[in-house]
Amino acid sequence: MHGPDMSRYEPAVIEPKWQKAWDEAQAFQARRDPARPKYYVLEMFPYPSGRIHMGHVRNYTMGDVVARTKAAQGFSVLHPMGWDAFGMPAENAAMERGGHPRDWTYGNIADMRAQMKPLGLSIDWSRELATCDPEYYGQQQAMFIDMMEAGLVYRKNAVVNWDPVDMTVLANEQVIDGRGWRSNALVERRALTQWFFKISDYSAELLAALDGLKDWPEKVRLMQANWIGKSTGLQFAFKTVGAPAGFETLEVYTTRPDTLLGASFAAISPDHPLAKALESDPAVAAFTALARKGGTSAEEIETAEKIGFDTGIRVKHPLDPDQELPVWIANFILMDYGTGAIFGCPAHDARDFEFATKYGLPITSVFVAQGAEDSPLTEAYVPMKSERVHYVRGFAGNAVQTGEEAIAAAVAHAEAQGYGKGVTNYRLRDWGISRQRYWGCPIPVIHCATCGVVPEKKENLPVELPYDVSFDKPGNPLDRHPTWRDCTCPKCGAAAKRETDTMDTFVDSSWYYARFTAPRATTPTVADDVDYWMNVDQYIGGIEHAILHLLYSRFFARAMHKTGHLPVKAIEPFNALFTQGMVTHEIYKTTDAQGRPVYHLPEDIVRTEAGATLADGTAVEVIPSAKMSKSKKNVVDPMHIIASFGADTARWFVMSDSPPERDVEWTASGAEATFKHLSRVWALSTRIAEMPADHKGEGDDDLLRAMHRAIAEVTSGIEGFAFNKAIAKLYEFTNAIARASASTVVMKEAIRTLSRLMSPMTPHLAEEIWTLQGGTGLCTQSPWPKADPAMLIDDSVTLPIQINGKRRAEISVPKDLSAAEVEKLALANEDVMRFLAGQTVRKLIVVPGRIINVVV
RNA sequence: GCGGGCGUGGCGGAAUGGUAGACGCGGCAGACUCAAAAUCUGCUAUCGCAAGGUGUGUCGGUUCGAGUCCGACCGCCCGCACCA
Numbered sequence: 001m002h003g004p005d006m007s008r009y010e011p012a013v014i015e016p017k018w019q020k021a022w023d024e025a026q027a028f029q030a031r032r033d034p035a036r037p038k039y040y041v042l043e044m045f046p047y048p049s050g051r052i053h054m055g056h057v058r059n060y061t062m063g064d065v066v067a068r069t070k071a072a073q074g075f076s077v078l079h080p081m082g083w084d085a086f087g088m089p090a091e092n093a094a095m096e097r098g099g100h101p102r103d104w105t106y107g108n109i110a111d112m113r114a115q116m117k118p119l120g121l122s123i124d125w126s127r128e129l130a131t132c133d134p135e136y137y138g139q140q141q142a143m144f145i146d147m148m149e150a151g152l153v154y155r156k157n158a159v160v161n162w163d164p165v166d167m168t169v170l171a172n173e174q175v176i177d178g179r180g181w182r183s184n185a186l187v188e189r190r191a192l193t194q195w196f197f198k199i200s201d202y203s204a205e206l207l208a209a210l211d212g213l214k215d216w217p218e219k220v221r222l223m224q225a226n227w228i229g230k231s232t233g234l235q236f237a238f239k240t241v242g243a244p245a246g247f248e249t250l251e252v253y254t255t256r257p258d259t260l261l262g263a264s265f266a267a268i269s270p271d272h273p274l275a276k277a278l279e280s281d282p283a284v285a286a287f288t289a290l291a292r293k294g295g296t297s298a299e300e301i302e303t304a305e306k307i308g309f310d311t312g313i314r315v316k317h318p319l320d321p322d323q324e325l326p327v328w329i330a331n332f333i334l335m336d337y338g339t340g341a342i343f344g345c346p347a348h349d350a351r352d353f354e355f356a357t358k359y360g361l362p363i364t365s366v367f368v369a370q371g372a373e374d375s376p377l378t379e380a381y382v383p384m385k386s387e388r389v390h391y392v393r394g395f396a397g398n399a400v401q402t403g404e405e406a407i408a409a410a411v412a413h414a415e416a417q418g419y420g421k422g423v424t425n426y427r428l429r430d431w432g433i434s435r436q437r438y439w440g441c442p443i444p445v446i447h448c449a450t451c452g453v454v455p456e457k458k459e460n461l462p463v464e465l466p467y468d469v470s471f472d473k474p475g476n477p478l479d480r481h482p483t484w485r486d487c488t489c490p491k492c493g494a495a496a497k498r499e500t501d502t503m504d505t506f507v508d509s510s511w512y513y514a515r516f517t518a519p520r521a522t523t524p525t526v527a528d529d530v531d532y533w534m535n536v537d538q539y540i541g542g543i544e545h546a547i548l549h550l551l552y553s554r555f556f557a558r559a560m561h562k563t564g565h566l567p568v569k570a571i572e573p574f575n576a577l578f579t580q581g582m583v584t585h586e587i588y589k590t591t592d593a594q595g596r597p598v599y600h601l602p603e604d605i606v607r608t609e610a611g612a613t614l615a616d617g618t619a620v621e622v623i624p625s626a627k628m629s630k631s632k633k634n635v636v637d638p639m640h641i642i643a644s645f646g647a648d649t650a651r652w653f654v655m656s657d658s659p660p661e662r663d664v665e666w667t668a669s670g671a672e673a674t675f676k677h678l679s680r681v682w683a684l685s686t687r688i689a690e691m692p693a694d695h696k697g698e699g700d701d702d703l704l705r706a707m708h709r710a711i712a713e714v715t716s717g718i719e720g721f722a723f724n725k726a727i728a729k730l731y732e733f734t735n736a737i738a739r740a741s742a743s744t745v746v747m748k749e750a751i752r753t754l755s756r757l758m759s760p761m762t763p764h765l766a767e768e769i770w771t772l773q774g775g776t777g778l779c780t781q782s783p784w785p786k787a788d789p790a791m792l793i794d795d796s797v798t799l800p801i802q803i804n805g806k807r808r809a810e811i812s813v814p815k816d817l818s819a820a821e822v823e824k825l826a827l828a829n830e831d832v833m834r835f836l837a838g839q840t841v842r843k844l845i846v847v848p849g850r851i852i853n854v855v856v
Numbered sequence: 857g858c859g860g861g862c863g864u865g866g867c868g869g870a871a872u873g874g875u876a877g878a879c880g881c882g883g884c885a886g887a888c889u890c891a892a893a894a895u896c897u898g899c900u901a902u903c904g905c906a907a908g909g910u911g912u913g914u915c916g917g918u919u920c921g922a923g924u925c926c927g928a929c930c931g932c933c934c935g936c937a938c939c940a
Contacts, residue, residue: 219860223935226859231939254940267940306938332938342940350857351938427939546935657868657880665868670881676895677880683895725870728879735879800875805921807875845920851874855920 009682011646015764019120027780028122030078032532039075040533041067042513042574044541044549045082048130049089050108052115054583054628054666055542057638058654062580062723063540064121065655065760069718071122072756072784078533080516081116081123083109085132086440087505092182094471101439102467105132115639119647120763122780127519131508132439136515138462139524140507141444145455146563148445152198155453158432159271162190167475168436189292194434195443195501199555203228203426206554215576217661220546227547229427231255234411235339236420238266238315241324244277250315250327253338253425257414258406259345261393262366264356266315266343267308267328271335274327278311284329291331306355307331318419330355338425346380353380367391370400431552433504436476438469440502448489448496457490463498476500509549510556513539513573514566525565534570543579550577578721581663583654585634587623588612599633602668603640625665636666645675648762652678655723655761677731678765681754684738685769688747695744706736707750708791714757715787723761730758748773753785801826802853808835811852819846826852 022028032038043063046056060081067079083105090101109130116123129136147153161170165183175187199206207228210221234257237249250266268274270291279285287309308328317323325343332351333342346356346363356363365374365381367389374392383389385403392398395409414420434443442463444456456463466484469477478484478500489496511524517533518526557573560566566573588600605612605620612620628635641650653674658664710733717726737750752773759766759779770779794815799822801809809831813822823844826832836856843855 219935222860226936229936229939233940252940256940330938332940334939337939344940349940351940354938425939543934659869662869667868667881670868673881680895724868725879728870731879798875802874802921805919810875843920845874847874847921851921853874853920 009679009765011648011678011764012643014768015118015120015647018764018767019117021767021778022120022122022780025778025781027778028077028079028124029126030080030124030533031076032529033076034532036074036076038078038533039067039070039538040078040536041070041538042080042516042536042540044539044545045084045509045512046112047087047089048083048085048105048108048112050111052112052638054636054638054654056116057119057650058583058660058664059540059542059580060116060119060121061651061654061761062578062660062721063538064119064123064651065718065723066538066540067122068760068763068780069715069784071780072759072782074783077122078516079121079123080127080519081121081125082128082512082516082519083112083130083132084505084509084512085109085130086137086502086508088437088439090439091437091471100467100469102132102465105130105439118642119638119651122763127516129512129515129519131441131505131512134462134464135520136512137441137508138464139515139521140441140503140511141456141461141463142458143511143524143560143563143565144444144503145458146565147197147559148455150559150563152201152559152562154196154198154430155193156196157191158194158196159189159191160194160432162188162192164188165474169434192434194432195503196430196432197555197559199431199552200426200428202555202558203230203428204424205558206428206551207426209554209572213572213574213577216574217577217579220543220550220577220579223546224551227428227551230424231427232422232424233257233338233407234414234420235423236318236414238318238325238343239321240327241314241316243274243313243327247274247277247313250274250341251339252341252343253423254343256345256348256403256407257410257420258391258394258403259348259366260317260319260343260410261395262345262347262364263317263325263343264346264362264364265326265328266341267330267333267355269333269335269340270329270331272329272333272340274311274313274341275329278329284309284311287329291329306351306358308355308359310359318414326361328355328359336429337427347377348380348382350380350382353377364393366393367406431504431506431555433507434501435504436479436500437502438465438471438477440505441508442478443499443501443503445499446487446489446496447499448492448494450494451489451491451496454489454491454496460490478502506548506552507556510552511560513553514557514560514570523565524560527567530565530570531567534566534573536574538576538578539574540578540580542582546579550574578660580660581658582627583666584625584663585628585636585666586625587632587634589621589623590614590618599631601633602636607668625663627663628666641671645671646678646764648678648765649675652727652761656727657724660721660723677734678762680738681734681758681769682765684734685751685755685772688737688744688751689772691744691747693744697740697742697744697746699740700742700746703736703740703742703746703750705791705794706733706740707753708787709733710736710757711753711785712787712792715784718760727761730754730761733757755779756782756785797849799826799849800851801829801832802851803832803835804855805853808832815849819848822846822848822852826854 041063043059067077071077085105090105093104094101161175163170163180163183163185165185166180170180170187179185180187207225207230210225213221233253233255235251235253237251240247240250270288275288279288291307308330311327311329313327314324315327317325344352346352347365363377368374370388370390388400388402390400391406394406395413411422442465444461444463446454446456448454466481469481485498487496487498513536514525514530518529553573557566558571561568561571588605590598592598604614606615612622614620638650649671653671654664710729713729714726717729733754751769752775755766755769756779763780767779796812797815798810798812800807809829811825811829813825823846839856841854841856845853
């Protein structure tokens with residue numbers, strides 16, 4: 001006889017079988033159903049590197065558990081998948097190995113899809129999209145044009161990291177020790193005309209709206225708030241003395257206007273227009289070149305010495321025209337914050353103190369600690385703004401007040417006297433999206449000699465990337481593709497040139513969640529679909545996207561609303577956010593003859609009593625778990641796990657043990673133990689299936705109570721994102737069934753319920769048990785079980801008895817017993833009497849259903 | 857430096873201010889076996905023969921009662937960082 005062996009758990013047989021059944025039933029196709037509440041679950045879509053890793057398995061399993069549970073609870077669920085498919089790796093692969101970025105990318109997508117399907121995720125694959133599909137980026141271009149017209153896009157000259165070898169702009173994180181990460185060339189700071197989104201228009205709103213994101217991690221909201229970086233202060237103009245024409249005043253910004261009377265110099269950024277104007281002086285030019293060069297790595301910034309150049313220009317103190325302050329150019333003043341110019345108050349600012357000390361500038365205290373003398377300082381005195389200090393040169397004269405009070409007084413004074421005004425500043429800068437690269441969404445504009453910058457006509461969209469490009473030369477292939485680049489002006493018809501910059505890939509991922517609601521539409525979105533499906537009810541992804549991706553998406557949703565592509569309810573697109581931890585693994589290391597580390601894959605390691613060795617017996621150093629990474633070779637390929645244990649084992653394991661927000665350590669023994677457990681459940685189900693139908697057993701009520709408790713606890717565990725606790729409850733319930741000797745009817749009901757409760761984690765095994773135990777239809781499409789509240793209450797409770805807070809005994813009492821009766825029983829308990837030994841009871845605390853504490 | 861988080865068995869981790877260590881891993885013992893693997897059963901914070909004592913990073917506080925709340929300290933992790 002051929003066919004599956006019914007006595008063994010064989011995931012390789014049952015998993016493909018049920019995946020096919022779900023496909024045929026179109027079980028996961030999202031349908032707009034006005035009669036049902038909707039639920040939109042989204043995991044951050046992956047970059048198509050070609051291989052899935054355990055982090056993907058964990059991320060998508062979490063989303064799948066939520067999606068499957070919500071579907072069972074009667075929601076109309078949208079759970080889509082796509083690919084964040086533009087970006088540099090495709091171009092780098094083309095440069096290193098030949099081939100074409102498009103072929104590489106679509107090949108990788110096919111490979112990764114083939115690896116994801118065996119996981120049995122409840123994804124609506126009919127909505128799949130890749131951001132490099134012209135169908136997708138064409139709509140992105142349409143929105144770009146709308147946003148241009150709405151004033152949300154502009155061009156300006158900006159200083160960028162320019163790699164002179166690869167001839168491209170690099171992001172800050174691609175510059176390592178001042179050199180391009182790929183070319184190793186010294187990176188230049190070059191001014192280029194770049195495209196920007198006006199995210200700074202929304203600084204105040206993006207900050208204020210964070211308060212409404214109740215179901216986002218506090219940590220993420222805080223990181224975004226810090227990134228937006230609101231500050232309030234005073235902006236005012238110094239009158240200059242000896243400055244070039246056009247620089248009669250110098251605008252400065254300060255958050256500590258209360259220290260104005262301690263000003264001893266003014267300083268401007270090397271990129272300040274005044275510094276530029278002075279560069280005709282070679283000494284100034286030499287200094288600004290030196291000051292701008294400063295490295296970009298964290299250490300360099302931290303240790304960078306403060307350097308300055310005295311311009312000889314002076315400014316008049318606004319409160320005392322007789323007092324003049326020197327104007328310095330200083331390397332620590334940033335052009336793109338505030339006005340790019342400050343006044344220095346060395347007494348109350350650590351940076352200014354360092355600078356003043358170095359260049360012999362005066363250090364004058366404005367305030368001192370209460371009760372302290374105004375004496376020379378050895379370091380800047382910078383108390384909290386909320387602290388009360390003694391002002392010796394304050395606006396309110398000699399007064400004791402907080403910094404906050406003094407700042408308010410200073411702003412009021414400046415505004416009343418008319419020399420300055422209170423302003424709010426944000427650290428958030430406009431979003432530069434220009435990339436001098438091929439594999440990105442072309443910016444759909446045309447440069448015309450007479451009309452200037454003209455958007456492409458919408459009927460000509462998408463502006464499609466040409467396929468016939470080569471990567472044998474550095475630079476952007478679009479720049480040297482004449483037939484693509486040369487075009488006619490949409491306005492006047494004259495010969496013109498296409499923009500060759502492409503968009504930052506963060507633009508692509510800033511609206512894919514909206515596109516999933518109507519992925520094939522010929523407009524970016526469709527009103528009925530976004531109205532029904534938005535917002536994303538649960539978004540799941542890595543903490544590494546806490547700032548950029550999520551902030552850009554929040555901005556982009558607002559921009560889409562402004563241009564009519566999203567309803568106002570969707571300007572905060574993600575109702576709830578969950579950031580999951582990483583999958584980690586031990587690292588196995590040996591050293592080669594030169595003493596360099598050599599890392600080994602987990603599958604090449606033999607664990608022994610003493611530690612670990614290679615197959616040939618070489619001792620291996622075991623380094624504690626860290627994020628799985630190819631360079632450390634501490635990776636476990638999900639495909640291997642699925643091949644040896646099945647997808648259900650992988651899914652169950654990544655959800656068990658650790659809370660989902662924390663890292664989970666992958667261990668071979670844990671994976672094996674999971675497989676054994678699922679095999680036990682399988683065996684248990686087989687045993688129950690073989691019980692005689694009319695068998696009457698014992699303890700039916702106990703098992704049913706355990707079942708209802710399991711329903712309640714597993715459900716609340718899943719709903720509270722405590723998957724590890726839900727799984728712990730499933731273990732308990734499994735053990736309860738295994739130990740029970742109840743009637744066949746009850747045993748069957750219990751195991752069917754177990755399969756339903758396990759199905760979000762182990763959907764294939766659940767279907768198999770469901771069918772075996774006479775469940776109707778697909779387990780996946782059956783309703784989620786409901787706990788009977790009456791079955792959750794026990795008839796009697798066990799109460800611990802404490803004496804002076806130490807547990808000494810316990811009694812079992814009927815649940816409704818009055819407090820007075822409980823007291824009586826407690827005091828009559830022989831252990832209690834022994835411990836009391838005749839002492840007087842001073843106090844007796846009875847917490848009903850909880851505890852009794854006897855105080856003597 | 858600024859901001860945030862976390863410290864519980866050999867390990868991952870449970871615990872609305874109310875029996876600390878659920879559940880899992882690992883370990884130990886036993887059953888089955890000629891034997892091993894697999895499987896099953898039991899035990900497993902720690903000291904103690906026991907009675908009992910001690911235990912949630914350290915020190916203090918609030919409380920009838922603290923892993924949980926408050927204060928100080930120690931350690932680890934994460935984010936930001938010359939932002940005026």
